[in-house]
Amino acid sequence: MDQQVKKKATIYDLSVLSGSSPSTVSAVLNGTWRKRRIKESTAQAILGLAERHQYTTNLQARGLRRSRSGLVGLMLPVHDNRYFSSMAQTFEGHVRSRGQCPVVVSASRDPEEERRTAETLISYSIDQLFIVGATDPDGVHEVCESAGLRHINIDLPGAKAHSVISDNYEGARMLTEAIIRHFGNDDPLRPDELFLFGGRNDHASRERIAAFHATKKALLGDDPDDGVQSSGYSPDITLRAFEAFCQRHGKLPRALFINSSINMEGLLRFMAGRPAEMFSELVVGCYDYDPFGSFLPFPVLMVRQNVEAMIAKAFQLIDEPPTAPQTFLIAPELIQPRSALKGPLDTLKDIA
Amino acid sequence: MDQQVKKKATIYDLSVLSGSSPSTVSAVLNGTWRKRRIKESTAQAILGLAERHQYTTNLQARGLRRSRSGLVGLMLPVHDNRYFSSMAQTFEGHVRSRGQCPVVVSASRDPEEERRTAETLISYSIDQLFIVGATDPDGVHEVCESAGLRHINIDLPGAKAHSVISDNYEGARMLTEAIIRHFGNDDPLRPDELFLFGGRNDHASRERIAAFHATKKALLGDDPDDGVQSSGYSPDITLRAFEAFCQRHGKLPRALFINSSINMEGLLRFMAGRPAEMFSELVVGCYDYDPFGSFLPFPVLMVRQNVEAMIAKAFQLIDEPPTAPQTFLIAPELIQPRSALKGPLDTLKDIA
DNA sequence: TGTGGTTGCACAATCGATGGTGCACCAACT
DNA sequence: AGTTGGTGCACCATCGATTGTGCAACCACA
Numbered sequence: 001m002d003q004q005v006k007k008k009a010t011i012y013d014l015s016v017l018s019g020s021s022p023s024t025v026s027a028v029l030n031g032t033w034r035k036r037r038i039k040e041s042t043a044q045a046i047l048g049l050a051e052r053h054q055y056t057t058n059l060q061a062r063g064l065r066r067s068r069s070g071l072v073g074l075m076l077p078v079h080d081n082r083y084f085s086s087m088a089q090t091f092e093g094h095v096r097s098r099g100q101c102p103v104v105v106s107a108s109r110d111p112e113e114e115r116r117t118a119e120t121l122i123s124y125s126i127d128q129l130f131i132v133g134a135t136d137p138d139g140v141h142e143v144c145e146s147a148g149l150r151h152i153n154i155d156l157p158g159a160k161a162h163s164v165i166s167d168n169y170e171g172a173r174m175l176t177e178a179i180i181r182h183f184g185n186d187d188p189l190r191p192d193e194l195f196l197f198g199g200r201n202d203h204a205s206r207e208r209i210a211a212f213h214a215t216k217k218a219l220l221g222d223d224p225d226d227g228v229q230s231s232g233y234s235p236d237i238t239l240r241a242f243e244a245f246c247q248r249h250g251k252l253p254r255a256l257f258i259n260s261s262i263n264m265e266g267l268l269r270f271m272a273g274r275p276a277e278m279f280s281e282l283v284v285g286c287y288d289y290d291p292f293g294s295f296l297p298f299p300v301l302m303v304r305q306n307v308e309a310m311i312a313k314a315f316q317l318i319d320e321p322p323t324a325p326q327t328f329l330i331a332p333e334l335i336q337p338r339s340a341l342k343g344p345l346d347t348l349k350d351i352a
Numbered sequence: 353m354d355q356q357v358k359k360k361a362t363i364y365d366l367s368v369l370s371g372s373s374p375s376t377v378s379a380v381l382n383g384t385w386r387k388r389r390i391k392e393s394t395a396q397a398i399l400g401l402a403e404r405h406q407y408t409t410n411l412q413a414r415g416l417r418r419s420r421s422g423l424v425g426l427m428l429p430v431h432d433n434r435y436f437s438s439m440a441q442t443f444e445g446h447v448r449s450r451g452q453c454p455v456v457v458s459a460s461r462d463p464e465e466e467r468r469t470a471e472t473l474i475s476y477s478i479d480q481l482f483i484v485g486a487t488d489p490d491g492v493h494e495v496c497e498s499a500g501l502r503h504i505n506i507d508l509p510g511a512k513a514h515s516v517i518s519d520n521y522e523g524a525r526m527l528t529e530a531i532i533r534h535f536g537n538d539d540p541l542r543p544d545e546l547f548l549f550g551g552r553n554d555h556a557s558r559e560r561i562a563a564f565h566a567t568k569k570a571l572l573g574d575d576p577d578d579g580v581q582s583s584g585y586s587p588d589i590t591l592r593a594f595e596a597f598c599q600r601h602g603k604l605p606r607a608l609f610i611n612s613s614i615n616m617e618g619l620l621r622f623m624a625g626r627p628a629e630m631f632s633e634l635v636v637g638c639y640d641y642d643p644f645g646s647f648l649p650f651p652v653l654m655v656r657q658n659v660e661a662m663i664a665k666a667f668q669l670i671d672e673p674p675t676a677p678q679t680f681l682i683a684p685e686l687i688q689p690r691s692a693l694k695g696p697l698d699t700l701k702d703i704a
Numbered sequence: 705t706g707t708g709g710t711t712g713c714a715c716a717a718t719c720g721a722t723g724g725t726g727c728a729c730c731a732a733c734t
Numbered sequence: 735a736g737t738t739g740g741t742g743c744a745c746c747a748t749c750g751a752t753t754g755t756g757c758a759a760c761c762a763c764a
Contacts, residue, residue, distance in 0.1 A: 059475040061750035063412040079440040088431040123411040268692035292644030340620035413720035
């Protein structure tokens with residue numbers, strides 16, 4: 001029964017208790033004591049005291065002095081999405097294995113919020129910032145740059161810092177081809193039976209749309225002008241796009257290329273309340289992998305972006321001495337329908 | 353073209369530039385200047401300077417002085433799961449609207465890691481900690497308590513701090529009943545045709561299992577002893593549980609109660625590679641809601657825990673003066689198959 | 705005994721902001 | 735003239751750690 005809200009022990013407390021100076025205590029506790037030629041026995045004594053008094057370093061004080069914090073930031077567009085949440089999961093593993101503290105925040109795809117968020121993190125002297133799927137990566141770059149903060153873009157590239165992104169063109173090419181081939185030669189797909197939903201004016205969408213277009217043209221001979229229905233990264237807008245489409249055409253197309261799992265949720269909303277039969281012939285390709293999405297009642301081909309490789313590459317790059325900004329492509333993988341892949345959670349141990 | 357890595361401006365820089373003292377600058381910049389009877393014109397001058405020199409407060413310094421940081425922590429078991437990631441999303445909204453900075457980290461359901469993580473966050477002087485689904489809430493409590501940190505349990509209750517959890521008994525009761533009723537009277541379910549998979553020795557699992565048991569008994573007259581197959585919170589262990597079950601019984605039961613979406617992923621793994629027909633008669637109830645999970649090729653009844661209400665209640669409690677630890681139940685909701693509900697992302701604006 | 709090299713540590717400045725206290729100055733009033 | 739009561743701000747200690755520097759004490763050796 002110690003006193004309830006006992007103030008945390010500081011190096012000064014330990015200094016008094018041990019009879020050493022605060023600087024000695026500090027050196028012992030942060031591991032630099034050999035360099036400072038502190039006697040082994042002194043060190044042991046202080047370590048013992050620290051243990052007994054449950055000393056923990058005040059990291060704000062250390063951070064202030066060293067002007068870095070041991071925090072490493074990950075800025076996501078949103079949390080609530082398997083693609084981004086698996087990034088967070090993977091990121092955490094990397095950061096922890098380096099003995100630092102991960103900090104994950106989201107910025108809602110709002111350029112203003114992205115910059116504000118970066119600024120806030122900088123005010124806490126974070127050591128590095130991983131910028132995922134930013135709407136305005138170069139805006140965030142400015143903020144980081146002027147604070148001398150190491151940073152890197154992931155998922156969506158910027159012009160002013162290194163970027164690690166998935167090979168969206170190749171992924172979309174594979175996906176489009178797989179959708180088309182799925183129909184075989186008996187009843188082949190016609191150009192006006194395959195539409196792309198989702199997407200926005202960002203690099204990933206542009207690449208995917210370009211590959212979609214080119215692949216359709218190459219394999220089906222044509223791609224009508226209205227083959228792409230932009231609907232941002234919003235389930236509701238995507239829902240409305242499907243409704244509008246049905247209004248115009250009387251039915252859904254036979255095949256869909258869906259730009260992201262978020263747009264895929266728009267399709268779910270469209271399905272809700274409509275008879276399952278309406279979708280029994282549908283074939284869907286979805287850029288992004290979601291285990292549940294892979295088992296829907298119609299064939300869903302998915303593209304799994306290689307999150308582990310992207311994060312690993314990003315960590316490698318962020319430590320290297322700076323060079324001219326470059327974009328690195330990571331190959332994604334085509335996933336067949338009804339696939340339940342392992343994810344970052346599988347590395348955690350669990351008990352039954 | 354300022355110098356590349358210009359040091360950030362401090363109140364001392366502005367103090368020199370403005371001819372005022374650092375304390376005056378500080379007061380102006382943190383908004384306490386009226387209380388300190390600083391002249392309006394002085395304040396304006398300093399604010400102008402701050403603007404021009406892109407001053408931003410060093411939050412580590414402020415945090416050191418005030419011994420709090422403006423950071424609010426959320427400790428999750430894992431990120432990569434829609435239940436927890438929607439918590440993170442909702443949490444962020446609340447924290448930001450209070451002008452603080454959210455920090456989301458995961459602790460892998462490992463009691464040791466949970467305590468370490470809490471300790472790290474405390475070392476950064478976070479202001480509050482929301483502990484979600486902790487394996488050892490009371491262990492984390494000790495750590496927080498002895499640092500005088502306000503904290504609250506969510507999803508899994510602790511004995512030593514307030515807890516906000518979903519009403520697992522009632523949720524599981526509704527779910528079990530809905531599964532049973534789903535079969536109607538033509539070909540009613542028999543007691544040995546409904547099994548529970550997943551779960552562990554935590555409060556939520558125990559409640560759900562109890563309700564499952566009681567409801568089965570009440571509606572079907574009996575519940576055989578092996579009606580519950582614990583498999584922790586791991587897709588792979590759950591997969592193996594399904595395989596073992598099939599080994600023993602030659603087939604899956606007609607109906608499944610699945611303890612969480614993580615265990616549900618175990619079912620997906622079991623489905624992968626097996627013929628779809630094997631599951632055409634299956635009826636599943638899943639505790640947790642996942643939009644994609646709701647549209648699987650067989651009926652999936654789901655229980656959506658009311659994340660928004662839980663987080664809101666938690667924020668309310670954490671600000672109240674402390675009283676004896678209490679557990680608050682939040683009613684979950686039974687979700688019919690093929691439902692695509694709105695989530696926290698729907699509050700974000702998006703452009704097409 | 706004097707010189708030189710090590711050992712082992714203490715001293716003190718510093719990181720940037722905060723907030724209690726004190727004080728000069730001026731106006732108004734007795 | 736002396737007292738009272740604002741105004742408007744400056745001074746300075748403080749939060750807890752880090753780190754460059756200085757210096758006694760001791761040993762060895764000539």
